[in-house]
Amino acid sequence: MYTSIARNKTVRILFAISSLFLSNFTLGQAEKEPSADGTKKNQIVIKDFHFSPETLTVKSGEKVTWINRDEEPHTVVR
DSSP states (O other), rough: HHHHHHHHHHHHHHHHHHHHHHHHHHTTTTTOOOOOSSTTTTTTEEEETTTSOOOOOOOOOOOOOOEEEEESSSOOOO
């Protein structure tokens, strides 16, 4: 009986931790709010292994937001 209770507690803890990681990952993939003029500034969306927009010109020091809509992970290197 003791091992059954301990096992259930362990399963619940692992489920809770997994849920937290999944929710953080999902929230991290959400799109950023549009800027005041209605456009999304310096944002690149990856979907179906394509970039949108295909090119983006930014000034030195500006922030670029990458949103991955693919099921595969992607990395960005500067």
